[in-house]
């Protein structure tokens with residue numbers, strides 16, 4: 001009896017240590033998710049129900065590569081990663097399934113290059129509004145970003 005009581009007490013300290021380590025691990029995980037920063041997030045709105053284009057700069061401040069795999073927003077039925085290209089003077093764009101960003105690298109989404117294509121708005125929007133867009137990364141990581149709705153710019 002005395003022996004069991006003693007064992008029970010000695011087990012309590014490692015358990016507390018384990019919870020402490022778990023807390024540190026969770027906090028480290030959150031900090032890692034914050035290593036990606038987005039600046040200059042703007043959504044160029046075209047008239048009517050034409051698709052909008054999203055531009056921003058995404059910096060990977062972490063020490064591991066991250067892979068952008070998509071985006072979503074409550075304000076649009078679909079959001080896709082696109083890239084504009086110009087070949088023989090002909091402009092075109094195509095869907096991009098994933099974009100890897102190396103540690104320390106900044107990826108620019110800008111006119112005539114990468115952009116988010118916002119299709120079929122689910123509510124009316126006007127210049128000056130703010131729209132939340134969630135950037136989705138491989139490994140179920142998500143980063144919510146506020147985009148400023150701006151006047152059309154050339155794509």
Ligand SMILES: [Cu+2]
Nearest residue numbers: 082083093117
């Ligand atoms: Cu596009």
